[in-house]
Amino acid sequence: MTTIPSMIPSPQQTKNSIDMRPIYIPNYIPNPYYVRIFDTTLRDGEQSPGAAMTPQEKLDIARQLAKLGVDVIEAGFPCSSQDEFKAVKMIAEEVGNDVGDDGYVPVIVGIARCNQKDIETAWEAVKHAMRPKISTFIATSPIHMEHKLGKSKEEVLEIACKMVKFARNLGCHDIQFVPEDATRSERDFLYQILGEVIKAGVTTVAIPDTVGITMPWEYGRLIADIKANTPGIENVVLSTHCHNDLGLAVANTLEGVRVGARQLEVTINGIGERAGNASLEEIVMALKCKRYDQFDGLYTGINTQQILKTSKMVEKYTGMYLQPHKALVGANAFVHESGIHQDGWLKHKATYEIILPESIGIRRSKGDGYVLGKLSGRAALRKRLEELGFQLKDDEINKVFFNFKALGDKKKRVTDEDLRTLVSNEVTHIEPIWKLGDLQVISGTLGFPSTTIRLINMNGSTHVACSIGQGSVDSALKAVNFIVKEPIKLVEYSVTTIKNGIDGIVTTYVVICRENSNYESTSTLSQENVHPTFSGTAAGTDVVVSSVEAYIAALNKLLGSKE
Numbered sequence: 319m320t321t322i323p324s325m326i327p328s329p330q331q332t333k334n335s336i337d338m339r340p341i342y343i344p345n346y347i348p349n350p351y352y353v354r355i356f357d358t359t360l361r362d363g364e365q366s367p368g369a370a371m372t373p374q375e376k377l378d379i380a381r382q383l384a385k386l387g388v389d390v391i392e393a394g395f396p397c398s399s400q401d402e403f404k405a406v407k408m409i410a411e412e413v414g415n416d417v418g419d420d421g422y423v424p425v426i427v428g429i430a431r432c433n434q435k436d437i438e439t440a441w442e443a444v445k446h447a448m449r450p451k452i453s454t455f456i457a458t459s460p461i462h463m464e465h466k467l468g469k470s471k472e473e474v475l476e477i478a479c480k481m482v483k484f485a486r487n488l489g490c491h492d493i494q495f496v497p498e499d500a501t502r503s504e505r506d507f508l509y510q511i512l513g514e515v516i517k518a519g520v521t522t523v524a525i526p527d528t529v530g531i532t533m534p535w536e537y538g539r540l541i542a543d544i545k546a547n548t549p550g551i552e553n554v555v556l557s558t559h560c561h562n563d564l565g566l567a568v569a570n571t572l573e574g575v576r577v578g579a580r581q582l583e584v585t586i587n588g589i590g591e592r593a594g595n596a597s598l599e600e601i602v603m604a605l606k607c608k609r610y611d612q613f614d615g616l617y618t619g620i621n622t623q624q625i626l627k628t629s630k631m632v633e634k635y636t637g638m639y640l641q642p643h644k645a646l647v648g649a650n651a652f653v654h655e656s657g658i659h660q661d662g663w664l665k666h667k668a669t670y671e672i673i674l675p676e677s678i679g680i681r682r683s684k685g686d687g688y689v690l691g692k693l694s695g696r697a698a699l700r701k702r703l704e705e706l707g708f709q710l711k712d713d714e715i716n717k718v719f720f721n722f723k724a725l726g727d728k729k730k731r732v733t734d735e736d737l738r739t740l741v742s743n744e745v746t747h748i749e750p751i752w753k754l755g756d757l758q759v760i761s762g763t764l765g766f767p768s769t770t771i772r773l774i775n776m777n778g779s780t781h782v783a784c785s786i787g788q789g790s791v792d793s794a795l796k797a798v799n800f801i802v803k804e805p806i807k808l809v810e811y812s813v814t815t816i817k818n819g820i821d822g823i824v825t826t827y828v829v830i831c832r833e834n835s836n837y838e839s840t841s842t843l844s845q846e847n848v849h850p851t852f853s854g855t856a857a858g859t860d861v862v863v864s865s866v867e868a869y870i871a872a873l874n875k876l877l878g879s880k881e
């Protein structure tokens with residue numbers, strides 16, 4: 319067994335060896351600043367309810383994990399089913415033998431309970447990998463030993479040692495032992511069983527917070543205590559394995575590594591049994607961001623540029639969709655919504671971004687990184703308008719901004735299409751051509767809804783028309799069209815109530831374009847292909863009157879514009 323030397327280089331000395339992955343020795347990491355990443359997406363991650371994957375999907379993910387550069391892939395629980403055995407075996411044979419130019423090949427792990435059948439099956443599944451490993455576990459907490467296993471401490475101790483030796487005798491020389499529910503286990507028993515399995519021949523020990531009950535300072539204390547009190551602990555690699563029941567898996571793992579663990583068990587996107595495990599991407603990027611000021615120069619061998627791709631693949635194959643605000647890989651993780659942030663970010667990205675999104679493989683193009691809505695300010699509005707090809711003067715921006723805010727109050731998001739409409743509305747000043755005189759609506763259960771309308775033209779003339787329609791609003795707008803005689807297409811129509819109740823004020827928002835326009839609602843079209851749209855708003859207690867007024871406001875803009 320390799321013993322850790324007492325002279326260790328300083329962080330400055332290892333600065334030069336940045337990104338260098340030390341050679342793999344099961345029980346010892348030649349560079350004390352290197353942290354092994356043990357990915358358990360395919361084992362604990364698959365224990366997320368509903369996340370089961372096919373062998374082929376697991377193989378695809380394992381290949382991607384190797385591209386990501388994880389040191390260890392826990393491929394599954396071979397004894398649990400025939401397909402699981404097949405998946406772990408395929409991963410061991412293919413990914414576990416695919417050696418990179420730099421000599422890198424991931425360790426492939428099969429997990430097993432402390433019994434002969436599980437261990438034999440796990441060994442059968444992984445043994446053809448270049449670096450095969452078995453991880454065997456047994457619970458050591460009073461509650462688990464009594465109620466789940468029905469065994470005494472002495473029995474658990476004996477089984478654990480016997481099974482480690484059994485695994486060694488099968489020919490496996492890289493064995494991990496896991497005292498399940500370690501954080502609720504008695505300390506002295508933990509030191510004792512770990513000391514004994516180390517004597518029996520394990521190369522790593524993982525300390526799981528199986529039920530996610532521990533605070534970071536408690537977990538850190540536990541790791542430090544195990545280091546200080548377990549006989550022979552210096553001859554193995556000490557690992558974390560934290561669950562997220564209280565949302566502390568990442569914090570606990572970071573505390574574990576800070577006080578001396580050198581292998582971290584993590585999953586992509588933090589998936590795992592119940593509330594999940596510590597997320598690989600969060601741990602790796604936290605270590606990278608705070609490498610010198612908090613972690614004494616610790617580093618991993620992860621190729622962070624592959625993070626997004628791996629996250630997306632796991633999301634797709636497991637069906638465990640990410641919440642938008644998931645750190646680093648969620649859809650909103652690098653999107654700025656509020657005006658003050660957008661202004662700062664547009665001036666200098668680092669005002670609000672702690673890492674470059676590109677460093678985890680995010681490719682941003684024009685318009686990415688911020689969205690427009692009621693909380694945006696002029697800086698972001700101007701930027702997006704410029705990106706859409708509009709160069710506006712300050713007073714024009716101010717005009718558009720006023721209506722932009724009003725629209726933002728009504729819609730969750732102001733789209734590029736909305737911006738085009740706002741600009742075409744505001745930048746040219748339009749004298750109204752038509753004004754509503756009167757209207758009368760007849761509706762009910764008999765006959766068709768109909769509207770009689772009187773419009774006043776700017777030249778002083780008065781025009782009356784009557785129309786039926788699908789509903790009152792439809793009949794009213796059709797009556798307007800009879801008078802105006804302009805081919806118009808209704809692009810958008812929405813009504814919101816400002817005050818609840820039947821006496822509430824309704825606000826109507828209407829967007830129109832010319833009938834022959836090639837109107838497209840996608841925001842990706844280039845400026846040349848999009849015909850202008852025109853919007854109008856009106857508010858009042860009567861929905862038909864408000865709709866007609868909004869429609870006429872939009873119409874006046876359309877008629878006054880030169881296409």
Ligand SMILES: CC(=O)SCCNC(=O)CCNC(=O)[C@H](O)C(C)(C)COP(=O)(O)OP(=O)(O)OC[C@H]1O[C@@H](n2cnc3c(N)ncnc32)[C@H](O)[C@@H]1OP(=O)(O)O
Nearest residue numbers: 365395397398399431432433455456457466467498528591
């Ligand atoms: C903390 C963790 O995440 S541990 C990993 C959990 N992952 C899984 O359980 C996924 C795979 N599991 C499975 O497919 C099945 O549970 C199997 C095939 C392993 C076992 O299935 P079954 O034989 O039907 O047993 P079942 O799951 O109902 O119960 C577990 C048995 O294992 C025993 N057991 C639990 N942990 C261990 C252990 N570490 N070592 C030895 N025995 C154990 C239990 O005491 C129980 O035994 P009992 O039936 O004599 O009471």
Ligand SMILES: CC(C)C(=O)C(=O)O
Nearest residue numbers: 455496498499526528
């Ligand atoms: C078996 C171990 C590693 C585990 O998953 C846990 O305790 O949570």
